[in-house]
Amino acid sequence: MQTSGYRQAFRILIIVMLWAATPAGSLGVEPEDAGTGLPVIPPMNLVAADTPNDNGNGITLRWDCPPGDDGSGAVISGYVVLRSENSREGYLETAVLGPGTAKYIDNGPAADPVTGEKIHFIRNKPYYYRVAARYASGYRAVSGASGPVQGRAQWFHDGKIPVLTATVLFFALVILYIQKARLQGSELYVRPIAGMKEIDNAIGRATEMGRPILYVLGLGSPEDIATIASYTILARVARKTAEYRTELIVPCNEPIVMTIAQETVRNAYMEAGHPDAYSDDMVFFVTSMQFAYVAAVNGLMLREKTATNCYFGKFYAESLLLSETGNIAGSIQVAGTDEVAQLPFFVTTCDYTLIGEELYAASAYLGRDPLLLGALKAQDFAKALVMILIVAGAVLMSFGIDWLLEIITVRM
Amino acid sequence: MAHAYTPGLKVSPKIRLTKKRILPLKGDVVVNVGDTVTSDTVVARTELPGKVTPINAANILGVPAPDLVEHVLKPEGSPIAKGEIYAVAKSFFGLFKTTLKAPEDCHLENISQITGKILLRGKPLPVEVTAYLEGKVTEVYPQEGVAVECWAAFTQGIFGIGGETHGILRMVCKSKDERLSPEKISPEHRGCVLVGGSIVTAAALKKALEHGVRAIVVGGFDDQDLRNFLGYDLGVAITGSENKGITLVVTEGFGEIPMADRTFELLKNHEGHKACVNGATQIRAGVIRPEVVIPRPESELKAGPEVTAGALIIGTPIRVIREPYFGRLGTVSLLPPELTPLESETKARVLKVKFADGIEAVVPRANVEILET
Amino acid sequence: MTQKPEDIKVIIATDCGSTTTKAILIQYDEEKGEYRQTYRGEAPTTVESPFEDVTKGVLNSISELSELSGRELLDENNMILKKSSPSEGADIYISTSSAGGGLQMMVAGVVRSMTAESAERAALGAGAIVMDVIASNDHRLPHEQIERIRQLRPDMILLSGGIDGGTKSHVVDLAELISAADPKPRLGIGFKLPVIYAGNRDAREEVSGTLEEKVDLVIVDNLRPVLEKENLGPARDKIHDMFMEHVMQQAPGYKKLMEWTDSPIMPTPGAVGAIIERVAQLYDLQVVGVDIGGATTDVFSVFVDPEDEKPVFNRTVSANLGMSYSISNILAEATLPNISRWVPFPIDERELRNQIKNKMIRPTTIPQTLHSLAVEQAIAREALRLAFVQHKSFATTLKGVQKQRTIADAFVQTGTEGTIVNMMNLDLLVGSGGVLSHAPRRNQSAMMMIDAFRPEGITRLAVDSIFMMPHLGVLSEVHPKAATEVFLKDCLVYIGTCIAPVGQIKESKDVMKYSIDLPQGRQEGMLRQGEMLLFPLGVGEKASAVFEPTGKADVGAGKGTRVETVVHGGVVGLILDGRGRPLMTVPDDKDARIQQMLSWLENLKVYNMDELKALGRA
Structure with missing residues (x-):
């Protein structure tokens, strides 16, 4: 990077010098006939080198344009890149470039002038290069050969060091926190999510009132992340209802979701040591139609007088219809969704709402499994780091200091 | 104010001891008044009601709780043999049957129509009470237990662990201030009660356990x-x-403290005889202390000198039971009546004690115990 | 009670403890127009063999009272002379009792944190020791629960569960468990165990059907009629009645004692709670009271519930935190490093362990050396701290209550787990029990209470002079005026006021500027982090003071907000505690820790410093 900078500077210097040496007004004048005026100079200082950070399919050429090249094509109309497998002969054209060009990455085929056959660039094969400047006057000035040079694949792309650093850092954090979670057990502090903590109380309330608990998995498909997170929470809720011996109602609107939910609940009852209390009727399919489903669930709430309603998963327009009915029925309600648009409705109608990612965090929080906990902690830490970088970068850039940006910029 | 002092522990060379041997709940007494009993003689036995196993029957059978009783084949209170089917639910025209089998021999205790549970009560657990002492039954409390009486040499410890046991008394320390170390214990001590001096080390205790020693009596x-x-x-x-497989009786306290002379001498006098030991301790209101009882015929016991009732007068032999003179023995040399400030600035009634080596010190009266002589 | 309160001039009150029976005499001072406690007598309790009659000890203690006061209190038949004249007799006689292990109860409820907890609160408030709490969700299998009920043999069971109209099956389930266990009371073979049912109204019939034959069942109003409200009064009163009718009847001599008293005998801790609750109510105070005994530590508190802004009374018993019988348990629960952080000299673990165990097996000994005293007081700090931690986790807002939310709550959703113990609001901290009441210097009591309870902001400290709270508690049922007057004038010994800014401030940085108008002149200065200061201000004296905490500290009005107030003195005076809240951590290094401790103790004149420093060098 530095060398190219010098080279650039050098080039500019030469151009400036040339420009200064030219009599005033001479640039605006019709160019002299090349054949009569300036000497014909080939491109200078041609360097062919392997292109860094690639898969070996390229060789980078750099040269200094002859003094006459002002980029307008008036003196020099362009350049021709020549490639050969030996230094002395057999140079074939691989590219024709416009004026003012001083760099080219060669990876294309060369055409055999005789047969017209295309000769492809081959990785790891030594090549020699020359670059010819084509003067408008018809002259062709060919530079000295540069080479041999091979196109090699790199193991390492140094432009992506920031990505590597961030990845390594993140995984180190994950491992560190998992380790910490293992050592400290449940001591590891995770910000308590009020809604999750209150689920126990909500189930307790239902038990004392002798009324059932309703659990809605949302309208998502089985593979939605929100639905997957909801299974974990359902398992927890079911374990508690098993323990408290309280009735649990899980109406589903997707047959596959229903099957998974059934399995989840059955397992939870077994884990709680009350397999006898489980019955398949707890989890059932209602309908796949959005509003028919709402009508059915609302009916359930009012008929069964559910004491506690849980809504976790993907929700759309039905969110308010469901939670408002529950609110009117006097149930304690806990909701969580990653559908940002539905959050305000839940917040106002439910006792506790898990906001966005809290839904995913909830499973780690509930399970207290070191793997999940560690990952959760590490993610939080990484997010905090990103936030700090954004703020710091914004402040620094405002004062025109760009080193931070330089460090974290990823070059392709 | 004699009540303010911790009474010394009882050490009597000759005592007529009566122990009530009572069942935890009513049962049968199997001996009669006048019977001679030994430590292992069972004097009373009873049966504890068996464990209760609740079965969530309504759910398992898939019937509503109020209907449960129709599906149970036996009335409440009837016995059920292991593996016997006691409840059946049929569905689909009797094609499918769900049954409940008894996991063990038990009684059908209760069928609940509200919770849908069946309570099964298992076989009763026998409980027996032995005589613990060697002596005569002097009284029978019908259905409850008996009183066993014997002549014995008797001593109490301050703290113990482990329950009732008995064995031949063996002195393994020559003097009261010798440590009971592992090399003093040998395989021939199996089933014995060992008496040590000032302290029993952890290693010695471990070895005693390995060699099947029944009990250890030691100073600290x-x-x-x-x-x-x-x-x-x-x-x-x-x-x-x-x-833990061994009963431990500590006679003086925690740390290394030589066993009191009287206790040591008493045990020494009865070496080779059978001793009944109980480590049970309860330091609360209604205190229970661990004890060593050596039942002997009356003629072979020599009564000690008259025990002075716990009054504190000049010349009373005492032991200091708190720092800085913890465990030291001496006699009372002065009893100032007024409250005296101590080093800790607490004001308390004190006494002056003259230790065996002639040095005198002031200690609070609450921190001494009278040695019964 | 047939007497009018104004006719009551002379009162005898006794408290039959498990070891001693204490009697006090309260007389009406005609000139000043107030009740004062005048004499006190004590005698050993005579519940156990060889006496087996509690009244003997009561009479002994009263005759001591009679000797001391020169007032005839007993007639020739050894009966209390009722109806006072200027020279003899007393108008009423009242008593409390904790002899024979007090009232031991077992409670049962459906959900551990809801009705079971309310039931526990009711039992504790009535002065019982709660041996175990059975709940549908206590993670025990039914047969384990049955086994437990059978083993423990409580004096009484309180069964609750379900709100009115709520669950039936869970409550009947619990009743079936009790029925299957067929428990026998601890005292009195052949009697039926008293069981109080205070649960779902709708399940009464089923519960009595299940239990009636096996136990002595009494039904009272539901103690949690709805989840949002507790109604502990009826259950608590019934516990007192049953305590009198059943438990007391079985204890030797109590029948006679009950005939003598003019008001029902109360369990001692119940009486202590009653007086604290009454005083808090009367003077609108938020109070914490603690009684650290030989076997147990009781904590009482009255705090305002932040939800409905009503004062709530709570009591907890830490059954195995005490200074003699249970002293070794403090070591087991608190662990050695926690104890040694309060000891201003190095200690050897093996030696300390043996010392503690020796105190356990000989509980009546008293510390003779400064060394033993300092160690014992360090242990007391941990016992008090642990008991208070338990108390805080118990004194909570009700769980299972529905919330109403607005969109503004999106990010501030709080759970209902919160304790209602807010130390910043605490007005008065009362200590009682030997180690606090009888410490050689009151400064030691003050230091122990501050270290253990960590009062925040401005808090008055007091100790119970001769443990008469139980007597006053039962008196407050009969004659509230006399009880509260004596409580404030004779029972409490004011130690002083503790001013402790809250906040974590860096070491030796400024915490608070103070300016106090003491009688001997104004004191001004800056309190630094980690510093403790003492200013003398006598009993009954007041001083106006201005406290200006720095930005991170708070003395009650908010961070960095100035407080202008009047502070009350006491035997010790004003204590400025700059150690921050939560309390600054103690350095790990032994020498640094001892140095720090010594500087606090020196400023507060806690011990004889020359001797203490000598111990450190030794």
């Missing part, structure tokens, strides 16, 4: 060792139910 014990031995830190001094 280290708390750290106690914790290691029990596997937990003893919080409150209520013991007796530890099942």
